Amino acid sequence: MSHTRSTTTGRLGAWGPEVWTTLALAWPLVLTNLSQFALSLTDALFLGRVSTEALAAATLGGNLYFAALSPAFGLALAAGPMCAQTRGRGRGHLRGMRRDVRAAFWACAAATIPVWLALWHTEALLRGLGQDPLLAALAAEYVGALMWGMPLFCGFVVLRGFLSAEQRPISALVVSFIGVAVNVPLNYWLIHGGWGIPPLGVLGAGIASALCNLVMFAGLVGFIAWDRHLRRYHLFGRLWRFDLARLREVAQIGLPIAGSMALEISVFAFAAIAMGWFGAVAVAAHAIAVQIASATFMVPMGIAQAATARVGLMTGAGRATAAARAGWIGIALGAGFMAVSAAMLVALAGSIAWLFLAPGNPGAAETAALAATMLVLAGLFQLSDGVQAVASGALRGLKDTRVPMLLAGLGYWIIGLPLGLLLALPGGFGPIGLWIGLSAGLFLVAGMMLARWMRLSASGGLTLRRRLG
Structure with a gap:
C-alpha cells in the first residue's frame, strides 16, 4: 500500500516540473x-x-507567398526534432547536431529555387485564378x-x-524583437x-x-558565433x-511537415x-480576421515547438x-490559452476590426461589419486550432x-473547403459560408490529431518505445 501510494505520488509529482520546463521553453518561442x-x-x-486595395493586394500576395514557402519552411522545421533527438541520445551529439543543421540548410536551399521561379510569375498566377487585374499587379509587386x-x-x-533543442530559445526572441523594431520605421519610410x-x-x-x-538571420548567426x-x-564549418x-x-521528416503546412496554408x-x-x-x-486569428495562433504554435523539443x-x-x-x-496548455482567446475574440470582435481601418476610407464601415462577423467565427474555432497545433x-x-x-x-x-464553397455559393451564405466550412475542417483535424497522439502515447508510452525500435 505504502509503496503504491509513493509510486503514484512520484508519477504525479513529475507533471509539475514538466509543466514549468515546458512553460520556460514555450514563452520565448511564443513571443x-x-x-x-x-x-x-x-x-x-x-x-x-x-487603401482597401493595397491591403487586399498584400493579403492575396502574402497568402500566395506563404503557400509557396511551405516546402522550404517544412524542411527547416525538420531541424528541431532532429536536433532534439540527437541531443537526447547524448554521445556524439556535437557532430550529430552540426550534421542535422547543415542538412537542413542544404534542403531549404534546394527547395527555395523552384519556388522563386514560380513566384516570379505572381501576377499571371493571380489573374489566372480570376483576381482583379489591379490587385494582381499590386500583389506581384509585394x-x-x-x-x-x-x-x-x-x-x-x-x-x-537548434536553439530550442539546446533549451536556449531566448536569443531567437531577442533577435526577432530587433527585427520587428526595424520593420516599423522601414515600413513607414518605404511605403510613404x-x-x-x-512612396513605394x-x-x-x-x-x-x-x-x-x-x-534576424544575421542576428542568430552572430549570437551563435559569439x-x-x-x-x-561549429555549425557553419x-x-x-x-x-x-x-x-x-530531413526529407523524410520535413516533406510531410511541408505537406501539412501546404495543405493548411493553401486552404x-x-x-x-x-x-x-x-x-x-x-x-x-x-x-483582418485572418491576421487576428493568426496572431492568437502564435501562442499554441510556440507551445507546439516546445512540445516538439521536449x-x-x-x-x-x-x-x-x-x-x-x-x-x-503541451496540449493542455495550448487548449487552455485558446479557450481564453476565443472568449475575447467573440466579445471584442467589432472593436478589433476597426483597428485596421481608417473611418474615412470608402467601404470601411462595410468591411468592419463583415470582419467582425468573421472574427466571431474565428473565436469559435480557436480551441480546435490550438489542440491540433x-x-x-x-x-x-x-x-x-x-x-x-x-x-x-x-x-x-476533403471536408472543410468543399463544405465552405457549398455554403458560400449554392448555399447563399457568401464569405461567411467559407468561414463556417473552414471552422468545421479545423474541428475535424483537431479531433483526428488528438486521437493519433492518444494512440501513440497510450499505456504509459509503450507505443512510443515501439516507434523507437
Missing part, C-alpha cells in the same frame, strides 16, 4: 512567433491606411520583394530549432517615402519585410559537405482567392513515459509527420 507574425501584421496595419527574404527566414527557422525615396506602397512593405528577415557554449558546435544520409532524414490562401470573387471588401475583411529530447533519451507526459502537458507538434517530436499530413489533407481539403 518569437508573435514578433515574426508582427512583420506581416505591421504591413497590414500600414497598408490598410493607404511578393517580388518579399520572396528574397525566403531563404533568410528558413535559415532563421533552422537555427531556432522620404529621405530621397519615393506595397512594394515598400515587401522590401521592409525581406530586410528584416536578413536582420556564445562560447554554442561555438563548440564545412557547409559544402553533402550528407546524403542526413538529407534523406486559407484559396479561401482568400475565393473572397476575391466577392470583391475587395470581402478580401479586406478576410485579411518530446524529441525524451524520445532520444529512451524515456517514453516522459515523452508522453510532455506531449499531454500542439498535438501535431508533439507528434513531430516522435518524427511522426506522414500520417498527420494525411489527416490535414482530409480535414482541410
Whole structure:
C-alpha cells in the first residue's frame, strides 16, 4: 500500500516540473512567433491606411507567398526534432547536431529555387485564378520583394530549432524583437517615402519585410558565433559537405511537415482567392480576421515547438513515459490559452476590426461589419486550432509527420473547403459560408490529431518505445 501510494505520488509529482520546463521553453518561442507574425501584421496595419486595395493586394500576395514557402519552411522545421533527438541520445551529439543543421540548410536551399521561379510569375498566377487585374499587379509587386527574404527566414527557422533543442530559445526572441523594431520605421519610410525615396506602397512593405528577415538571420548567426557554449558546435564549418544520409532524414521528416503546412496554408490562401470573387471588401475583411486569428495562433504554435523539443529530447533519451507526459502537458496548455482567446475574440470582435481601418476610407464601415462577423467565427474555432497545433507538434517530436499530413489533407481539403464553397455559393451564405466550412475542417483535424497522439502515447508510452525500435 505504502509503496503504491509513493509510486503514484512520484508519477504525479513529475507533471509539475514538466509543466514549468515546458512553460520556460514555450514563452520565448511564443513571443518569437508573435514578433515574426508582427512583420506581416505591421504591413497590414500600414497598408490598410493607404487603401482597401493595397491591403487586399498584400493579403492575396502574402497568402500566395506563404503557400509557396511551405516546402522550404517544412524542411527547416525538420531541424528541431532532429536536433532534439540527437541531443537526447547524448554521445556524439556535437557532430550529430552540426550534421542535422547543415542538412537542413542544404534542403531549404534546394527547395527555395523552384519556388522563386514560380513566384516570379505572381501576377499571371493571380489573374489566372480570376483576381482583379489591379490587385494582381499590386500583389506581384509585394511578393517580388518579399520572396528574397525566403531563404533568410528558413535559415532563421533552422537555427531556432537548434536553439530550442539546446533549451536556449531566448536569443531567437531577442533577435526577432530587433527585427520587428526595424520593420516599423522601414515600413513607414518605404511605403510613404522620404529621405530621397519615393512612396513605394506595397512594394515598400515587401522590401521592409525581406530586410528584416536578413536582420534576424544575421542576428542568430552572430549570437551563435559569439556564445562560447554554442561555438563548440561549429555549425557553419564545412557547409559544402553533402550528407546524403542526413538529407534523406530531413526529407523524410520535413516533406510531410511541408505537406501539412501546404495543405493548411493553401486552404486559407484559396479561401482568400475565393473572397476575391466577392470583391475587395470581402478580401479586406478576410485579411483582418485572418491576421487576428493568426496572431492568437502564435501562442499554441510556440507551445507546439516546445512540445516538439521536449518530446524529441525524451524520445532520444529512451524515456517514453516522459515523452508522453510532455506531449499531454503541451496540449493542455495550448487548449487552455485558446479557450481564453476565443472568449475575447467573440466579445471584442467589432472593436478589433476597426483597428485596421481608417473611418474615412470608402467601404470601411462595410468591411468592419463583415470582419467582425468573421472574427466571431474565428473565436469559435480557436480551441480546435490550438489542440491540433500542439498535438501535431508533439507528434513531430516522435518524427511522426506522414500520417498527420494525411489527416490535414482530409480535414482541410476533403471536408472543410468543399463544405465552405457549398455554403458560400449554392448555399447563399457568401464569405461567411467559407468561414463556417473552414471552422468545421479545423474541428475535424483537431479531433483526428488528438486521437493519433492518444494512440501513440497510450499505456504509459509503450507505443512510443515501439516507434523507437
